[in-house]
Amino acid sequence: MFTFNVIEKTTLFTCWIALFSVAAAHNQLQNHKTSKNAKPNFVYIIADDQDAATFNPELMPITAGWLSDGTNYTNFFAPVSVCCPSRVSFLRSQYAHNHNITDVVVPYGGWDTFESYGYNGKWLPSWLQEAGYQTYYTGKLMNGNNIMNAVTRPTAGFNGSDIFLDPYTYSYINTSISHNGGPPIKNTTYSTDIVRDIGLGYIDAAVQSDQPFFIGLAPIGPHSQSLPAPPLPYRFFPPVSAPRHATLFNNTLAPRGNSFNPDWPSGASWVRTLAQANETVIEWYDYWYQQRIRALQAVDEMVGAIFEKLASENLLNNTYVIYTADNGFSIAQHRRDPGKGTGYEEDIRVPFMVRGPGIEPGINEVTAHNVADISATIANVAGAEADYDIDGRVMPWGSANAKTRDIGTPTHHLSEYWGTTIGETKYTQGIIYPNNTYRTLRLIEDDNNWAYTVWCTGERELFNMKNDTTQMHNDLEGLGVAAQSKFFNSTLSQAARVASRLDGLALFLKTCKGADCRFAWKHLFPNGEVTTMKQALNTVYDQYFDRLPKIQFTSCDLGYFNAHELPYWSTNLAFFHDLDTPNITLPLYKRDPEAYAWLQCGS
Incomplete structure (x- = not known):
């Protein structure tokens, strides 16, 4: 080195x-x-x-x-x-x-x-x-x-x-x-x-x-x-x-x-x-x-x-x-x-x-x-x-x-940025690089180490940090989920399944406040079914995460305007057991048509 x-x-x-x-x-x-x-x-x-x-x-x-x-x-x-x-x-x-x-x-x-x-x-x-x-x-x-x-x-x-x-x-x-x-x-x-x-x-x-x-x-x-x-x-x-x-x-x-x-x-x-x-x-x-x-x-x-x-x-x-x-x-x-x-x-x-x-x-x-x-x-x-x-x-x-205060779940971190950035040497003095607004989620557990970024341009990057520490191979490259669309499709690849979970976690974290920020999984799964990424990757949750609306920026702002970063997290987006169908887990859409319609709009 x-x-x-x-x-x-x-x-x-x-x-x-x-x-x-x-x-x-x-x-x-x-x-x-x-x-x-x-x-x-x-x-x-x-x-x-x-x-x-x-x-x-x-x-x-x-x-x-x-x-x-x-x-x-x-x-x-x-x-x-x-x-x-x-x-x-x-x-x-x-x-x-x-x-x-x-x-x-x-x-x-x-x-x-x-x-x-x-x-x-x-x-x-x-x-x-x-x-x-x-x-x-x-x-x-x-x-x-x-x-x-x-x-x-x-x-x-x-x-x-x-x-x-x-x-x-x-x-x-x-x-x-x-x-x-x-x-x-x-x-x-x-x-x-x-x-x-x-x-x-x-x-x-x-x-x-x-x-x-x-x-x-x-x-x-x-x-x-x-x-x-x-x-x-x-x-x-x-x-x-x-x-x-x-x-x-x-x-x-x-x-x-x-x-x-x-x-x-x-x-x-x-x-x-x-x-x-x-x-x-x-x-x-x-x-x-x-x-x-x-x-x-x-x-x-x-x-x-x-x-x-x-x-x-x-x-x-x-x-x-x-x-x-x-x-x-x-x-x-x-x-x-x-x-x-x-x-x-x-x-x-x-x-x-x-x-x-x-x-x-x-x-x-x-x-x-x-x-x-x-x-x-x-x-x-x-x-x-x-x-x-x-x-x-x-x-x-x-x-x-x-x-x-409780410690919370110390396995995830959200980095945020709004605006532009610059180079610092004589070869780039005065150059301003636009479209540098993004959210990056880092998740680290024993079996999972991921970096997931949503850019204001609509681009998405997913890096498996266990085998790609230099972040040269975007696992979402070439997939439909990398484009601006409203929902994920876990049938496309394992990368899409991972990204759907990370996007859902970031969807909550991007507007979290106070103690809520320390317990993100608890807000996605209020009944405690999921507390780790390993658990979230169970295929039984594919439908839930796929149908969560994806994070989207309406513009590449110079500052933080939450109205331009949709959707907002709502308790209606949380996962619940359907008590009428044992052994099958479904989100709340079935009981709340308005929440379901809102979710379909992704706004």
Whole structure:
């Protein structure tokens, strides 16, 4: 997967082993220590645009060493594959169709839109404060925190904050910061090192208090450098590393999987129209990748510094340390320019690893979770409450302390997107790719691992992720169910049978709210006949799923307009036993002609 010269590889491996030893020594040292706080602390580290593939010991040895005592969730996803909406899903523990922050700029996203909805102060840090926590945050919060509104629209809910401000958020060496809601302050220290140093200071402040704490650390690495460039709002450049890392990974190439710049078109919508990149472009892509992983080295060092500080303050035994990212990133997959914004794995699968009290070391490969679940779990463990019904599920590492909420069924995840997307290199500056509105459902169980996407163009994709991890073979290709039609036909193929189930599940999830989102199968099958995909694939349910109306978009909107995404879920669509015909299962159509007629119309 990676290509190193001998010196690079030997040095990295040696450092990795040494750092594992240091981490293990600290772990043993902390075993007999306790914190003065009864409630646990939280350190939340969120990288920017880091795909799951770049979260590995070879590229981030320090982080891997310290988190080796934690659980690695390998099926963790972004609810929206772009930063601002995904970050709001964390802060509010909601799907994007509920918080309706769907873009990075007004009118559909950004800080001003977030604040205008009344969300400022009604989010995780505020819940934690009410539960007795000191809360701190530094780095990037979301797009739209800028030098014009830093004072007029300051963030609420933090005891201490140092928020990066646009238009300099993505400048690695010329950052503008608002300290505790104050006016912009310029800082020319390397951006990730700023986050590190401020974070260490927060720990110093927190230990002076008898209260438990939450500290959010949000470096911009490995996001592309982005600077104002009229007439474009911004122009993208490769990420910038700290000078100390500038010569690393000189021979490392972007991963060459089956979907890397393929010989034939793949994907759907605008993706399928892309031309194959030539060697000159691919060389630029490799350089872009090198800069991404060089920028990650300062993030890796920051994680180590935070762990060292927690260890020195006797806090490791009572602190959960979380590492994740807001969305993924792709380079040349399906011929795409470096960037994000689609429902393919590179864009939505992100790292998630947590270490803390009661967490067993290992890998969780079965359950599927998303960014909204993080805040739900933190709140649950901290004994904090939102003043609305949140969508997120309590993850297994926090379920032992569950008091008021059920965990739900952690086997499905819905990624959503509305609008357009862009490429980020010099070869695509200014190009906007339209028709990028879609819903992607990921379902993961022991026997089933599927990715199903409905595009606003009417196209549908189904990938069996057990044997097609690069998503190059759409199982619906060439079938009638791939076109815009109202219903499925399970007699066409096994793929059609699978798609009918996934479409039905997504039909419910696309407008779900609160606790309902955690129990999708229960709403399709109120009597409990089906709780897994394996059960749903029983042929006895073919007629039910085939006759459910399919998800359809009436237009490719730039924002979320639910009237343009039909049909709406209704309890009349749920499955019921027909009590007059034992051993035969039928939907409610027989008893409710109006529901049957409505279903036939598919609207």
